[in-house]
Amino acid sequence: MQEVADLVGDSLELARAAAKAEADVIVFAGVDFMAETAAILSPAKTVLLPAADACCPMAEMVTPGEVRVLRERFPEAAVVAYVNTSAAVKAESDICCTSANAVAVVESLDAEQVIFLPDRNLGRYVARFTKKEILPWEGYCIVHDRMTADEVLAARRAHPEAEVLVHPECRPEVIDLADHVFSTSGMVRHACDSPRREFIIGTEVGLLHQLEKKCPGKVFYPLSKKAICVNMKKTNLAKVCATLEECKPRVTVPEDTAARARVAIQRMLDLPR
Template sequence: MTTTHSTPHQKIRDLAKAKKAIILAHNYQSAQIQDVADLCGDSLEMSIKAAATDAEIIVCCGVRFMAETAAILCPDKIVLMPNPDAGCPMANMVTPEALLKRKEELGGIPVITYVNSSAAVKAVSDICCTSANVVQVVNALKEDEVLMTPDRNLARYAAAHTDKKVHLWDGYCPFHNDLSVEAVKASKAAHPKALFVAHPECTPEVLELADSIQSTSGMIRFVGESSADQFIIGTEIGLLHPISKAYPEKTFFPVSDQLVCADMKKTQLQDIWDCLENMSGRVVIEETIRIKAMDAVKKMINTK
């Protein structure tokens, strides 16, 4: 991608327009990727936008399960992943075979699977959820017991907001799970006027220290609705970019500089150009898996 006469961003935008493509980016992507995207959001927002778009090509800047979700929902679209090596460690902590075995051991109770999971795992799940709607999804089911996978911390958060019995899967997001109480207390001591907003993928001990627990999109909304002007952001540092753009008059501090998802940072501008120019990195889901996974994802989207 040459930069003569126009910026790399403009060249990508022009190419996307010519290809009738839409570029979606997760809130954890680097600033330059977010700035070139048509829409930035959390996993739920990306899923809804993918399902609703009339674009012919969806470029999914995130990790593999996000591109798979777009392909699940949009079989008539071409879904491209700029960097196919961008995976999710938590998604790799559960397999369909192990999940089916555990479901049988628990008597066939409903399986709620976080969208941070493979298409094959979604296909053997009853319904999906995101961090933004997990409580609504759990409470929407009529059964008194559910199995949640793969994030144990999200499951514990949901269990605290329902009367149902929630069985855990022993998976986790490495960087959220590693955020320590000590780091949070140090940040709160350094910024005593700031509210601490935490992601539900953090441990219960960290969540106990939070002034609010929100998904990434929820954090942005919370900041906008709050009268406070200082916030400690307890999630991946990529969120500091969109939240600072949305509310430049407010001040934001990362709870820790260590909250970095290496996979989310793999996608570069050149990757987006290359995948559009060469139509590379296409994500295709085997049809029998796609149909079953689509049922679980659509149930999530339709949950109120």
């Protein structure tokens, strides 16, 4: 799938690219919240999701109703929604963030209390770099959350010359043992720029293909061979072909929801990079 795509990137990079693309039809080889974000940013375009059942379990761990309850409980708090959320949850939030800009987003807010949705691990990671009180929701990525400190130690023993890069969706004890913590795009940039030759990669194994492609001559080891997102893997060439032929299934977001979610996304996009 990565080899036939016009663009490979993280969810926000792809949504931005979809908005700028000249094409009227966008085929999103990912999960539902990614396609929703593309549809929100490109309301005049047709956004197709080849694997209609490709969902993100973490995005489903928080509902719009739960966000409203949190607002009532913490009326002075700002609500930050990770892009890995549904359009309906984004619509209930003040601003969105990515794993790459989460700290900057939180620091941009006037509120001293921040409700952080839905990833507890990313929320706790952000809390390390701000004086604001972070109130993390108890969601998690089923791929990153299952990585363990023992796996980091074992990987270091197996590859003593390798640098350990992990994603901030990992558990705190895994982050503590890493050399660096990056978003997926940050991992690619760091590996390409680093003089080091070997890297242990603590994220979904699909990223290794891009790392090997963009950093020839360097060696990459998965922190965990079990780090596979089965929902991302639901998209295949046959489904993409069928989607192109039939122009479905189409992803749409109700306009009232899209308009409110667009505000939260745009606030993030308007921040200085």
